[in-house]
Amino acid sequence: MTFDREVPGPAGLAESLEELKRRSGRSYTALAHRTGLSRSTLHRYCRGTTVPGSFGAVERVARVCGASPAELDRLYRVWSRTIAAQGPADGMTVPGDDAAGPGGAGGRPDEHGEHPDGTGGPPDAGAVREPAAAAAVAERGGDGGEGPREARPLRRVLLPLRMMALVLVLLLAPAAGTRLPGGDGPGGGPGTGREGATPAAQRFDGPLWSVAPLRVPPEFFGLTMNTNTGEMPGFRTGAVRLWESETRWGTIESRRGRYDWSVLERSVDAAERRGLPVLLTLSGTPLWAAPDGRKGAYADSRASPPADLADWDRFVEKVATRYRGRVEAYELWDYPSHPLHYAGSVAVLAEMVERASRIIRRVDSGALVACPSFGELWEERGRELLRRFARTGAYENCHAAALKLPPRRADSPPEEIIDLARNVHDVLYEEGVGQIPVWNTGPDRNVAVTPPLDARRARDYAVRFYLAGLYSRYYGVERMYFYSWGSTGVPLVVQPVGGRPTQAGLRMGRLRQWLDGARIAACGQGGQLGLPEGAYTCRFERDGRPFVIRWTTKGRVDLPVAEGEHLLRRMDGRTVRLRAGDRIGFGEEPVLVEYREG
Helix, strand or coil: CHHHHCCCHHHHHHHHHHHHHHHHCCCHHHHHHHHCCCHHHHHHHHHCCCCCCCHHHHHHHHHHCCCCHHHHHHHHHHHHHHHHHHCCCCCCCCCCHHHHCCCCCCCCCCCCCCCCCCCCCCCCCCCCCCCCCCCEEECCCCCCCCCCCCCCCCCCCCCCCHHHHHHHHHHHCCCCCEECCCCCCCCCCCCCCCHHHCCCCCEECCCCEEEEEEECCHHHEEEEECCCCCCCCCCCCCEEEECCCCCCHHHHCCECCECCCHHHHHHHHHHHHHCCCEEEEECCEEHHHCCCCCECCCCCEECCCCCCHHHHHHHHHHHHHHCCCCCCEEEECECCCCCCCCCCCHHHHHHHHHHHHHHHHHHCCCCEEEEEEECCCCCHHHHHHHHHHHHCCHHHHCCEEEECCCCCCCCCCCCHHHHHHHHHHHHHHHCCCCCCCEEECCCCHHHHHCCCCCHHHHHHHHHHHHHHHHHHHHHCEEEEEEEEEECCCCCCCCCECCCCCCHHHHHHHHHHHHCCCCEEEEEEEHHHHCCCCCEEEEEEEECCEEEEEEEECCCEEEEECCCCEEEEEECCCCEEECCCCCEEEECCCCEEEEECCC
């Protein structure tokens, strides 16, 4: 069987998908209905004539066909090697004659009666389209990034405003409709009846989500600090998280009742001077508090919970009392998904959360409480642990769910965060806590052994990390803490301690500047907006004036200037006045396009 020998390249990936399809007994029509892909797209994937630019498409097909977790892992290895071998432009939708004719992005149907964008018919006659010659994608050398990520069904109702929707359609330039998966989220379910009678999946033109404009708060742009010096970032950011900063419980209280506040005091003072809200992670049992406990990831801490939870209570009260009004929020344990970070039961962890939350609320009623940062959420075992914790009712004690929402690999395209945010939102929704805000606190443990990104990829990767988080606002993500500031032992260095910001750090600061005082209104990608798959757009406004930020996971998009667009801002600080007949090019380096008032 193909899964046993991992045949490399497009042929191996196609053979694996075809084997899964055969094993499931489903026709192309049935799979199309359940995955939201068109029959012709599925056919091309299974024949090997097209390699999906997003593993999300492969995963959806595999899950519908009943693939095991081990098979999903093997599929991912084959897919990622294939993408890396073919270069970054593979998997992108490249409009040719079929896509550039009078029909705009829709083009002529293929041999299966479907359109190049994967939809099952012509767009509605009244659909607003990109101007003629919609989007030319030029190949460029690359980062092995990722491409299409098909639209998903709505997860919740977000203030449907008809007049605003009309404005968004005009600004975001929707084109041919895109199929949606058949009920794979809350409130939906697969259709019934014979395969031959399967109804066409729903398709729509426009953004994935749109709302009455929501403030983008400064604290959305967070950083995990990796220093005990008290130094702060040399570029604009919005919040700091103290964890890899020698501020563990085991570091502060190395002996029962004896506290060394020097490092924490230095860090909190520095953050206060910069006006940066602090998220303090309370984690790492002191050696004395669990003498027979399991060894942890840090020399001064145990992974086991304290033998006597009263020790935990006293520490939490000491911290909350000392930093009342100075620490904005407390994260109650880091990474309980790994035995080197937490080796106790879910029930004990939930009790620790309940006790700490009660103490913090009593001592500092203005402080926020974030439940533990569960990780390994790409894996079923990680999601199952999250489910078990949610079922304890512990989230009732927290203002937010701190979670690890990284790309599948530490060097994978940051837009994979959107897929994971969607999957995790489904888990929380199913467990009755789907409305809790999510704070993304960073990567899984594999970040420590991931090779450095090359300079070009690193330059815009961190910016796209935050943009993927803004896109994921639809799935409850309200804060993003990039990992990390100060360290040189991570794949992406934004600023070494005592050094100057890198280009990646400077561009993080520029994005923060771009969105200062802004409100986000909508996001969408790919064919639903008349763009190639893998191209993203989010729409914002500031003081009543709209603007959009556009970027891709790979490749380059070239668009004619649309009506109302008058100013282009680039990440390197350049500003260009736009005129009729100009073209706007963008790629992994995001651009901002401003519109005239009115």
